[in-house]
Amino acid sequence: MALALPANAQTAPIPKVVTKDGRHALLVDGAPFLVLGAQVNNSSNYPAALDDVWPAIDMLKPNTVMVPIAWEQVEAEEGRFDFSFVDTLLAQARANKVRLVLLWFATWKNNGPNYAPAWVKLDNTRFPRVITADGRTLNSMSPHAQATLDADRKAFARLMRHLKQVDLQRTVIMVQPQNEPGTYGGVRDFSPLAQKQFDSAVPQALLAKLGKRPGTWKQVFGADADEFFHAWHIARFIDQVAEAGKAEYPLPMYINAALRGPFNPGQPGQYASGGPTDNVLDIYKAAAPHIDALTPDIYMPEYTHYTTVLERYSRPDNALFVSETGNREEYARYFFSALGEQAIGWSPFGIDFSKYSNWPLGAKAMTPETLEDFALNYRLVAPAARLIAQASFDGKVRGTAEQPGKPVQTLKIDERWNMVVTYGVPQFWFTGEPPGNPQPIGRALVVQIGPDEFLVTGAHARININASEPKRGDRQIYEYVDEGTYDVDGKWVFRRRWNGDQTDYGLNFSSATQLLRVKLASY
Numbered sequence: 001m002a003l004a005l006p007a008n009a010q011t012a013p014i015p016k017v018v019t020k021d022g023r024h025a026l027l028v029d030g031a032p033f034l035v036l037g038a039q040v041n042n043s044s045n046y047p048a049a050l051d052d053v054w055p056a057i058d059m060l061k062p063n064t065v066m067v068p069i070a071w072e073q074v075e076a077e078e079g080r081f082d083f084s085f086v087d088t089l090l091a092q093a094r095a096n097k098v099r100l101v102l103l104w105f106a107t108w109k110n111n112g113p114n115y116a117p118a119w120v121k122l123d124n125t126r127f128p129r130v131i132t133a134d135g136r137t138l139n140s141m142s143p144h145a146q147a148t149l150d151a152d153r154k155a156f157a158r159l160m161r162h163l164k165q166v167d168l169q170r171t172v173i174m175v176q177p178q179n180e181p182g183t184y185g186g187v188r189d190f191s192p193l194a195q196k197q198f199d200s201a202v203p204q205a206l207l208a209k210l211g212k213r214p215g216t217w218k219q220v221f222g223a224d225a226d227e228f229f230h231a232w233h234i235a236r237f238i239d240q241v242a243e244a245g246k247a248e249y250p251l252p253m254y255i256n257a258a259l260r261g262p263f264n265p266g267q268p269g270q271y272a273s274g275g276p277t278d279n280v281l282d283i284y285k286a287a288a289p290h291i292d293a294l295t296p297d298i299y300m301p302e303y304t305h306y307t308t309v310l311e312r313y314s315r316p317d318n319a320l321f322v323s324e325t326g327n328r329e330e331y332a333r334y335f336f337s338a339l340g341e342q343a344i345g346w347s348p349f350g351i352d353f354s355k356y357s358n359w360p361l362g363a364k365a366m367t368p369e370t371l372e373d374f375a376l377n378y379r380l381v382a383p384a385a386r387l388i389a390q391a392s393f394d395g396k397v398r399g400t401a402e403q404p405g406k407p408v409q410t411l412k413i414d415e416r417w418n419m420v421v422t423y424g425v426p427q428f429w430f431t432g433e434p435p436g437n438p439q440p441i442g443r444a445l446v447v448q449i450g451p452d453e454f455l456v457t458g459a460h461a462r463i464n465i466n467a468s469e470p471k472r473g474d475r476q477i478y479e480y481v482d483e484g485t486y487d488v489d490g491k492w493v494f495r496r497r498w499n500g501d502q503t504d505y506g507l508n509f510s511s512a513t514q515l516l517r518v519k520l521a522s523y
């Protein structure tokens, strides 16, 4: 051959998000990957702090750890970059055999620029903040300032360039530019610069996306105009940051949302106005073509709230990734609901032993006991994670979590099979009304791997797979129920066959780590 191979010819492909038939996959090393995530606390982004991270990671056993990279720590002085923490983090992540998602805490870290360097956050002239309608200055950056965009994206692009150089093995699989962007305490920027744009025409791309006729923001959107305008401009800002980063190194990038209540949202400004809340997802889609997903951070423990959020962010044009969720016990089971909504990943927040707790969002204390509720999830699915990610991409995954007061759930698998999950019943026999578990901790997963063949797992639940047609149901038996696991090469390793009491009343899951391959038949 005349041409030399490129230096990185042997490296894995760059991760990417792909979509087919309205379903999504995150490809890592060229195949669908399920993010079993763990996000560290907000200030755990220093080498010394990592000492409190790895012991918790070792107990939870995620496959991906999510860690902030602060603008202030990489560009404390304008134009001088220091990526030494990134290098330390990459080395330790590899040693601990986990992938990384990096969180770029910059212009917006929950409303404010507190993670921006002093030369940014203390210079309100060069980097202006949002001005309210009554003339107050908020601690939230205006999305209209070219200087802020230029400075943020320059630093972000340098980060991505650095990553491209030091991460040929693709330890980093996704990047989150900003964190829960949006503004609290005001609906939008009312500075003269912002007002001038507000009074001009709505961009064509947005009109086309929403099927609206031309006009000013007020004319087109009426009462929603202020919020939609802010959302559009924040999304455009972040999209340009992402675009510059992807030009250096095109990793998947997503924007996480501080949610508004799904049923009683309140007013923009009470929730983060201009962030990717459920009412502005279409605006973000039009404004941010370089963003691969809009992701919910779910801190709503109530069942219908949680599952409604999952449904709203799982769309043919949006891969569901639960980028943060509470680390209290009651949240653990919702990992299975997320899988049932075709999630590409899920991550509890606050996973380290720095002894910080964000209670009441999360647990009162981060302890080994707290982690165990979540570790069970990952023990159950980790050996099959690749298989599940592929099956999810093919629409073959059903998952659910226990809803208080609803001890029986029925999910349609396909035209031939239903999955019935019962909570709170003994493992042996039982007739009568199922009571549900004392606490709603049940969870169930069924992955269809053949016409009559399933991978089944769960916890604190009884799972039955029933023929939808009664005549076939009457003669339904198991050909086999095999407990086992998958080895690192994805080969099934048989442990034992379940039969007799273990199958006569359904497949009963406790807190044991049990993964079943089940084949149904009829005599």
Ligand code: N0T
Residues within 6 Å of the ligand: 042, 110, 179, 180, 258, 297, 299, 324, 349, 358, 361
């Ligand atoms: C999250 C986290 C971290 C009852 C909170 C959630 C993380 C950020 N924000 O610990 O700060 O960086 O993304 C805000 C949720 C407020 C909801 C209160 C509703």
